[in-house]
Amino acid sequence: xxxxxxxxxxxxxxxxxxxxxxxxxxxxxxxxxxxxxxxxxxxxxxxxxxxxxxxxxxxxxxxxxxxxxxxxxxxxxxxxxxxxxxxxxxxxxxxxxxxxxxxxxxxxxxxxxxxxxxxxxxxxxxxxxxxxxxxxxxxxxxxxxxxxxxxxxxxxxxxxxxxxxxxxxxxxxxxxxxxxxxxxxxxxxxxxxxxxxxxxxxxxxxxxxxxxxxxxxxxxxxxxxxxxxxxxxxxxxxxxxxxx
Numbered sequence: 001x002x003x004x005x006x007x008x009x010x011x012x013x014x015x016x017x018x019x020x021x022x023x024x025x026x027x028x029x030x031x032x033x034x035x036x037x038x039x040x041x042x043x044x045x046x047x048x049x050x051x052x053x054x055x056x057x058x059x060x061x062x063x064x065x066x067x068x069x070x071x072x073x074x075x076x077x078x079x080x081x082x083x084x085x086x087x088x089x090x091x092x093x094x095x096x097x098x099x100x101x102x103x104x105x106x107x108x109x110x111x112x113x114x115x116x117x118x119x120x121x122x123x124x125x126x127x128x129x130x131x132x133x134x135x136x137x138x139x140x141x142x143x144x145x146x147x148x149x150x151x152x153x154x155x156x157x158x159x160x161x162x163x164x165x166x167x168x169x170x171x172x173x174x175x176x177x178x179x180x181x182x183x184x185x186x187x188x189x190x191x192x193x194x195x196x197x198x199x200x201x202x203x204x205x206x207x208x209x210x211x212x213x214x215x216x217x218x219x220x221x222x223x224x225x226x227x228x229x230x231x232x233x234x235x236x237x238x239x240x241x242x243x244x
Contacts, residue, residue: 016052016055017062019049020058025063034079035081036080039076041076060077103181103188104228106181107224108228113174114220114221114224117162120167121161121162121164121208126164129160130209133161133164136156136160140154140194140197140198140201147190150194151186154189154197155181158178159174161204188234196230203215204220
């Protein structure tokens, strides 16, 4: 199969893989490749961008994680059909490299989205799904759990709530959002501690068990608003120290 030759800019050294990714996303949005069409090989992309194979592979891996391409061993990477979910992911992509201010913006976005997901989940959640949430809360209470595992259970709890809404668009949006949050949350939880996460998740779980929809929504809202407030305080403190 012939590979299309496309005009792209060479890449500067800063955040190389992310710059490669941005340019590939531009080409995808512009329709350079059709669904099922093969992307240029790693060697071709290395030559086009004047970057290492590692940077190309990282960019392709992120495209695959976004659901935009699929890679076949020995054959290359192919563009998948672009859906509403992947289009939404493209729109959010500029925030993928997290710093504290953009992390705060995503937390603020969660304060809008997650109470709504909770409202749906409270009406639609099954016993099996409640048991899944209980497992995450139990794991979070394990004091021997390292911080990365704790954060994973924390985020899985929220992802599960979105899945329990049984709304496919909410699920896709939250999957992508929490992928962005993972690394950023490590330093945040290290500074803020684990108590809030355990407290709020436990309270939400108990409300869902009782079928208390309003309490579940209220506590989820309070949980995210408190997280946003505490993160903002950290950001302001850091900026204040830099200004001295």
